[in-house]
Amino acid sequence: MEQRREISHSELFRGFNRIALSGFGGVMSWARRTMVEERGWLSSEEFTSLFGLCQFMPGPNIINMSVCVGARFQGASGAVVSLVGLMGAPVIIIIALGALYGRFGELPAIQAMLRGIAAVAAGLILAMGLRMATDLLKRPLLLVFSALILVGVVFLRWPLVAVMFGLAPASMWVAARRYCKAP
Amino acid sequence: MNVVTEIILQFGMLSLVAFGGAGAVLPELHRLAVETHHWMNDATFAQLVAISQATPGPNAIIVTLIGWHVAGLTGALAATTAMCGPSSLLIFFFMRFWEKIRATRWRLIIQTGISPLAIGLVLASGCIVTRGADDGWGAYCLTAATVLIVLKSRLNPLWLIGSGALLGLAGVI
Numbered sequence: 009m010e011q012r013r014e015i016s017h018s019e020l021f022r023g024f025n026r027i028a029l030s031g032f033g034g035v036m037s038w039a040r041r042t043m044v045e046e047r048g049w050l051s052s053e054e055f056t057s058l059f060g061l062c063q064f065m066p067g068p069n070i071i072n073m074s075v076c077v078g079a080r081f082q083g084a085s086g087a088v089v090s091l092v093g094l095m096g097a098p099v100i101i102i103i104a105l106g107a108l109y110g111r112f113g114e115l116p117a118i119q120a121m122l123r124g125i126a127a128v129a130a131g132l133i134l135a136m137g138l139r140m141a142t143d144l145l146k147r148p149l150l151l152v153f154s155a156l157i158l159v160g161v162v163f164l165r166w167p168l169v170a171v172m173f174g175l176a177p178a179s180m181w182v183a184a185r186r187y188c189k190a191p
Numbered sequence: 192m193n194v195v196t197e198i199i200l201q202f203g204m205l206s207l208v209a210f211g212g213a214g215a216v217l218p219e220l221h222r223l224a225v226e227t228h229h230w231m232n233d234a235t236f237a238q239l240v241a242i243s244q245a246t247p248g249p250n251a252i253i254v255t256l257i258g259w260h261v262a263g264l265t266g267a268l269a270a271t272t273a274m275c276g277p278s279s280l281l282i283f284f285f286m287r288f289w290e291k292i293r294a295t296r297w298r299l300i301i302q303t304g305i306s307p308l309a310i311g312l313v314l315a316s317g318c319i320v321t322r323g324a325d326d327g328w329g330a331y332c333l334t335a336a337t338v339l340i341v342l343k344s345r346l347n348p349l350w351l352i353g354s355g356a357l358l359g360l361a362g363v364i
Contacts, residue, residue, distance in 0.1 A: 028248040035249060061289045064302055067278025068212045068251040075279045076286050087283055095271060098248025099255050103267050105242050106259040113238070117360060124333065124359020126241035126324030128351050131337025133214055133240075134317030138342060140211075140310045150307040157311030161218045162318045165226065168219035172208050172308065180304030188300045 015049055015081040017089045023047060024074050024093035035070050043077065050077070070094065147187050153179040194262050195269050197228070202254055202273035209278060211309025213251035217316035220257060221323075230261045237323030245352050251275070329364045 015023075023042055031038040036059070043049045050058070062072035071094065078090030112118050144151055153175055160166040201223055209216045217240065224230045231239070239260060243253035251274055258270025292298045325331050337351055358364055 031247060061286060065282045065285060066207050066209045068249050070249045071251060071275050072282045075282055079283055091279060098246055098252045099271055102246045102252050102256050103259055106256050109242060120359045121356040122238045122241055124355035124364045125245055125352055126237045127330040127333040127364055128337045128355030129241040129244040130317055130321040130324045131334040132244060132341060132348055133320055135338045135341035136214060137310060137314035137317050140313060144307055144310060153307040154311035157308050158315045161315040165222060169208055175308055176305060179307055180300050183303035184300045187303055188296060
C-alpha cells in the first residue's frame, strides 16, 4: 500500500460533515468527490476497493464508508468521529423537521406540499431500484429472485429477516452454478 | 415492552440485514411501524419518507425520524444508534480481512447472490411508498414522471422535490 497522509480527527469530522450536507438522496458520489478528488485522502483504487467492502457488508454504504475511512486513519476513535461527523448534522436537521411536522403537519398547505413531495420521493426510490436492476440484466436468472422478494414483501408482507435467510442461499446457489464459475 | 427498547431491538436487528442500504429496509420499517405496532398509518409513513428524502445526508436518516415520531428525542437517538451501531461494529472488525477475501470466488458468489435481493427490496420500498403517498391520478403521474426524469437525466433530485412541493401546493396532487 502506498504511503499515507496523516488525517486528523477534526479533518475527518469536517470531511464527513461536508459529505453529509452536500448530498440529497444518496451521498456516495459526493463522498468520492470529496475524499478522492478534493482532499486526496484515498486514491481512486483505494476508494473502489473500500466501496466494494461497504457494499459487501450490511448497513448503509456511506455509513460503512465513514467507519472504514475513519478507522484507517485514526483507529476506533477516528471511526467514531467520522460517523458522528456524517450523521450529526442530518440528525439535528431531521429532528427539527420532525418537530415542525408534529406541530404544523396537519395544516392543509403543509399536507398539500408533503403529498407532492411524497409522490416524488416514491419515484426517486423506484428509479434507484430500476437503475440497480439494469445492472442485473447480464444475469437474468437472478431477476427471478428480485421479483420473488418484491411480491413477497409488498403483497404477502413477509418479514425481511425470514425472506433474506430463505432466499439468499437459493440465490447464491444459482449465482455459483450459473454466473460465478470455478476458475 | 417499552417502545424505546422495542426500537433498539428491532432496528438493531435490521442493521445487520440491511444489504443494499436504507432503501432495502424500508419495507421492513413499514411492516414494523404501520402493520405490527400501529405507530402510524400508511400516509404518515410515506410523508416521513418524503421528509427524509428532502433532508441532506444518508437516506438511513429515515430511522431517526421514525424514532422521533414514535418516542421523541430518546426515540430518535435510540433509532439512529440501533441502525448505525451493529453494522458499524461489524465492518470495523471485518475490514482487516477484506483484502484477503476480495478476490476469492465465495466473495463473488455471496455478492452476486445478494444483489438481486437488495434490488427487489428497493423496488418493494418504491411500491410501498407509492401505495402510501399516491391517492389519485395526479400523484401517480408525478411519481411516474419522477422515475422517467431520474432515469433519463442527471438533474439534482432537489429540483424534483421542490417541484413536487409546488405541484402539491397548487392542488394538482
